[in-house]
Amino acid sequence: MRPERPPVLFVVLAAVGVAFFVLPLVGLLYRAPWETALGDLTTPEALTALRLSFVVSLAATALALLLGVPLAWIYARVAFPGRDIVRALTTLPMILPPVVGGVALLFAFGRRGLFGQALDTMFGIRIPFTTAGAILAATFVAMPFLVLTVEAGLRSMDRRYEDAARSLGAGRWLVFRRVTLPLIAPSVFAGAVLCWARALGEFGATITFAGNLPGTTQTLPLAVYIALETRPEVAIMLSLVLLAISLAILVAMRDRYLRAF
Amino acid sequence: MLTAQVALRLGTLDLDVTIEAAPGEIVAVLGPNGAGKTTFMRAVAGLVPLTRGRVELDDVVLEDAARDVHLPPERRPIGVVFQEYLLFPHLSALENVAFGLRARGIGSREARVRAGSWLDRLGVGEHAEAKPRALSGGQAQRVALARALAIDPRLLLLDEPLAALDASARGEVRRDLKRHLASFAGIRIVITHDPLEAIALADRLVIMERGRVVQTGSPADVTQRPRSRYVADLVGVNLLRGTATVGQVAVSGGATLQSADGVDGEVFAVIHPRAVALHRARPEGSPRNVWRGRASTLDFQGDRVRVGVQGEMPIIAEVTPAAVRELDLVEGGEVWVSVKATEITVYPA
Numbered sequence: 001m002r003p004e005r006p007p008v009l010f011v012v013l014a015a016v017g018v019a020f021f022v023l024p025l026v027g028l029l030y031r032a033p034w035e036t037a038l039g040d041l042t043t044p045e046a047l048t049a050l051r052l053s054f055v056v057s058l059a060a061t062a063l064a065l066l067l068g069v070p071l072a073w074i075y076a077r078v079a080f081p082g083r084d085i086v087r088a089l090t091t092l093p094m095i096l097p098p099v100v101g102g103v104a105l106l107f108a109f110g111r112r113g114l115f116g117q118a119l120d121t122m123f124g125i126r127i128p129f130t131t132a133g134a135i136l137a138a139t140f141v142a143m144p145f146l147v148l149t150v151e152a153g154l155r156s157m158d159r160r161y162e163d164a165a166r167s168l169g170a171g172r173w174l175v176f177r178r179v180t181l182p183l184i185a186p187s188v189f190a191g192a193v194l195c196w197a198r199a200l201g202e203f204g205a206t207i208t209f210a211g212n213l214p215g216t217t218q219t220l221p222l223a224v225y226i227a228l229e230t231r232p233e234v235a236i237m238l239s240l241v242l243l244a245i246s247l248a249i250l251v252a253m254r255d256r257y258l259r260a261f
Numbered sequence: 262m263l264t265a266q267v268a269l270r271l272g273t274l275d276l277d278v279t280i281e282a283a284p285g286e287i288v289a290v291l292g293p294n295g296a297g298k299t300t301f302m303r304a305v306a307g308l309v310p311l312t313r314g315r316v317e318l319d320d321v322v323l324e325d326a327a328r329d330v331h332l333p334p335e336r337r338p339i340g341v342v343f344q345e346y347l348l349f350p351h352l353s354a355l356e357n358v359a360f361g362l363r364a365r366g367i368g369s370r371e372a373r374v375r376a377g378s379w380l381d382r383l384g385v386g387e388h389a390e391a392k393p394r395a396l397s398g399g400q401a402q403r404v405a406l407a408r409a410l411a412i413d414p415r416l417l418l419l420d421e422p423l424a425a426l427d428a429s430a431r432g433e434v435r436r437d438l439k440r441h442l443a444s445f446a447g448i449r450i451v452i453t454h455d456p457l458e459a460i461a462l463a464d465r466l467v468i469m470e471r472g473r474v475v476q477t478g479s480p481a482d483v484t485q486r487p488r489s490r491y492v493a494d495l496v497g498v499n500l501l502r503g504t505a506t507v508g509q510v511a512v513s514g515g516a517t518l519q520s521a522d523g524v525d526g527e528v529f530a531v532i533h534p535r536a537v538a539l540h541r542a543r544p545e546g547s548p549r550n551v552w553r554g555r556a557s558t559l560d561f562q563g564d565r566v567r568v569g570v571q572g573e574m575p576i577i578a579e580v581t582p583a584a585v586r587e588l589d590l591v592e593g594g595e596v597w598v599s600v601k602a603t604e605i606t607v608y609p610a
Contacts (some may be wrong), residue, residue, distance in 0.1 A: 160347050161307050166334040167341040167360035169412055177361070182351040 025243070032240060033233040040237040048215050049223035049238065056131065056219055057199040060138035061146075064195045068146040069188065073176075075147070078156035094144045101140050102208025109136070109209075134217040138199035145198055146191035153187025154180070161174035162192065190253060197249050263416055263448050266314035267304045268326075276300055276472040277313075280450075282416075284319075287442060287449045289463030291456060293491055297472040298452045299344065302418050305450075306341050307334035318448075319415055335364070340409030342419040346401045348393035354380060354404045355389040361412040379407040383441060399425040399434040406441055417445060420452045435461055446562035456495045460484070468492055486608050488529060499532040500577050505607055516574040517548035518600075522607035529610050534567060534579035540597040541588055549602040556594050559585065570598055 033040060034066075040046065076088055093101050109116040109127045119125040127133045157180070165179045166172075181188070203221040210217035212226065220238055227235040263282040267318050270276070274570055276297040282288045290298050303309045305322065308533075310331060316324040318339070324334045348357050358376035363369065380386045383403040393401060402422060409417060421433050422438060439462055453459050459466055461482040468489060470475040476488040487493040493500030503512040505528045510518040518530060538544070544551060554572025566585050568578045576598060580588075590596065 128519055156349075161349060162345060163303070163306075163342070164335070164347040165349070165360065165364075167306050167309070167337075167339065168408065169335045169364040170360070171333075171335055171364075174364055177350060182349075185351075 028239060028243070031232075032071045032236050036233060037237055040231075040234045043231075043234060043239070045214060045223060045227070046234055046238060049218055049220050052131070052134075052215065052218065053200060053220040056134045057136055057196055057202075059135045060142055060199040060202075061192055061196040063135065064143035064199075065140045065147045065188070065192060068191070068195075069144050069150055072147045072150035072154060073122045073180075080200070089243060090147060091144045093141045094148075097143050097205030098202065098206075099208050102137060102205035105133075105137060105140060105205065105209040109133075128209055129211040129213060129217060131210075131216050134206050137205040137209045138202045138219075141202050141205050142198040146195040149191030150184065150187050150195060153184040154190075157183050176199060181197075193249055193253060197246060200245065262303075262317075262319060263314060263450075263471060264315070264317045265301075265305050267301055267311055267316070268309050268313035269300070269304060269309065271300055271309065273286055274300060274472055277471060277472045278472070279314075280467055280474065282448045282450060283445060284448065287451065287463045288465050288467055289451045289453055289459035290467045291393070291453055291459040292469035294454055295471075296469045298454075298469055299420055301469070302341070302420050302450070302452050306339050306415075306418060307332060307337050308558075315599050328586070338413075338415040340414035340417045342402070342405045342409050342417070342422055344420040345425045346393075347394075348394050348404055348408070353390050353392055354385065354396065354400075357393070357404060358408045358411050360361045361408060362573045365412065376407070376411060379411045380404065383407045384437075397430075399437070401432055402426070402434060402438070405442070406438075410445060410552040417442075417447060417449045419450070421454070422451065422480055423453075423455070423458055438462065461534055485531075486529070486606075487531065488610070497534065499534065499537070501530040501532070501574070502610060503528060503530060508602075510605075510607060512574060513590035514574060516552065518574075520554060520605045520607045521603045522605070524607045524609060527610040531608075532600055532604060532607045534575065534577045536600060537570075537576055537578035539568065539570075539578050539580055539584065539588055539590070540599065543597050544599050550598075550600040550605075552598050554598055556590050556592055556596050557593055559590065568596075570596060572598070574598075576600075 071090065075083065099182065106128060107113050110116065111120055111121070111126060111245060116127060119127070127136060161179050162175050165175045170178065201221055202219070203225070206217065206219060207222055210224050212218050218226070220242055224235045224238045227238065262284055265281070266279045268277040274295070274297050278297070278301060280288070280290065280301070290301065292298050300309060304311055311324055311326045313323070313326050315322065315326065322330055323337050324330055336570055348354070349360065352360065355373060355376050356591050358379050359372040362372035362375055366538060367375070377386065377389055380389050383406060385400050385403045385407070386405070388400055393404070396404065422545055425437055426434055435458060442462065451459065451462050463480065465478055466472055466478060466483045466485065468491065470491050475492050476483055476492060483492060484496045487496055487498065490500055499581040501512045501518070503518070505509045505520070505525050507525070508523065510520050510528060512518060512530070515564055520530065550572055554570040556568050558569035560567040561582065564581065566582055568580060568585070568590065570576050570578060578598065588596065
């Protein structure tokens with residue numbers, strides 16, 4: 001039997017949908033200054049932004065791992081009152097406009113913010129408009145991806161392995177380190193990659209909370225936005241770098257990890 | 262010596278059992294799915310807290326709900342072979358066995374040497390570097406047994422140790438398991454739903470149903486004198502309950518049986534299906550117990566047929582296929598049933 005032909009209307013609308021995603025890429029690639037590509041990418045401001053972006057996004061991922069894995073464990077394993085509300089609050093940045101996140105961070109940790117003032121007067125720590133601020137902004141928007149992925153991993157793993165480990169004499173910390181963590185390693189890895197990708201692309205919260213200081217807080221997306229005015233060919237090449245990274249992540253994780261979403 | 266009084270509620274399960282085991286004894290806890298066998302085992306291992314009760318092993322109190330004593334699982338001298346074995350998938354067979362030794366603070370080199378000798382002892386030494394997924398069911402079971410024994414436990418708990426295997430491999434693995442269990446000197450408790458496994462492996466059976474112990478005794482005792490429908494069905498006999506007065510047993514349901522056994526009071530009566538005769542018309546002669554019924558089921562099992570007869574006293578008879586033809590037996594057809602008084606075993610309930 002021949003397969004039925006799909007409805008024409010659907011085919012047309014689907015094709016428009018695909019074009020909507022593909023045409024911008026074509027535009028980008030068409031205008032890319034291939035002859036001067038290497039020069040554009042190695043301008044001092046491009047290199048600085050590249051380096052800073054990697055530092056900020058990797059630091060944000062490390063921070064998200066440090067705080068996010070225990071948080072996911074608590075969500076998955078401890079039934080405490082208000083758990084759903086707390087989880088919703090920590091997931092909010094996934095759908096919150098990043099600029100709102102940046103404003104909120106500013107009023108919490110800014111120099112005149114609720115906690116920022118205390119940090120400044122008590123310890124002399126000023127977070128906004130520093131690299132640390134850019135890292136915090138990136139962590140704020142990216143960590144929920146890690147927490148949700150790791151929590152899903154913890155919930156789907158067979159907890160009887162932990163029982164087996166305890167019956168063999170392992171305390172809870174040893175069980176976590178030697179059994180739980182290895183068993184959920186794919187989830188932790190997937191969560192970390194998603195988190196890193198999101199941190200790398202972070203724009204709104206960063207520019208609001210940390211500003212746009214070259215070498216300190218001007219990450220790749222910010223550099224692209226600024227360069228668009230002055231040197232569009234640099235903006236294009238930096239955009240292509242971000243695009244290539246995103247595409248590589250998507251291809252690498254295609255089958256194994258993204259199915260959870 | 263193990264004394265485990267375990268009472269707890271978990272979901273729909275209401276568990277309240279006391280099981281004792283003497284040093285060196287092999288006890289099988291036998292019961293249908295959902296009887297609470299695995300939960301009992303987890304409670305003894307400390308993986309589920311008790312609501313009431315007490316677990317004492319060789320004069321050490323592991324748990325006492327009344328005094329709020331609860332030794333965590335990692336501090337109980339109990340080895341567990343879990344259902345499906347639960348070998349850590351990211352560790353090799355050797356590392357699995359070494360895990361418990363490492364957790365007890367034994368150095369890496371020493372732990373590996375000892376783990377290796379345990380694997381050798383159980384005949385899986387050549388698979389030391391294999392990951393669990395590369396092992397057959399029987400090999401995985403031996404590695405799981407080595408892992409549980411390596412920590413030198415006082416008590417070994419095995420949860421459905423053969424259920425994860427193909428039927429074809431089960432017989433051989435069961436013989437191996439019996440041999441390996443015999444080489445361990447502590448108390449061994451095997452959880453199973455398979456009567457064959459229980460009888461083959463254990464010195465004593467504990468029958469558990471719906472969270473309660475319904476019978477305990479040697480395999481011979483339990484099979485000859487079942488005290489529950491579950492065991493009677495396992496053994497394949499008819500079990501009736503009633504009140505006996507001078508050779509007359511008033512069965513719950515209204516009918517009365519004549520018996521040759523002189524027991525009075527609340528009793529069980531067991532009738533082997535082979536002792537139940539079927540007739541087309543009311544039989545003449547000596548049988549003391551005769552009644553009429555309807556053949557409700559005909560279950561052909563090779564050279565014999567189990568016939569379920571509904572009526573004032575539902576019963577299962579076992580006859581030959583030839584008898585079925587001669588009697589013109591069909592499902593729903595009328596039939597007379599007779600049982601000789603001497604074929605009924607009566608014992609106190």
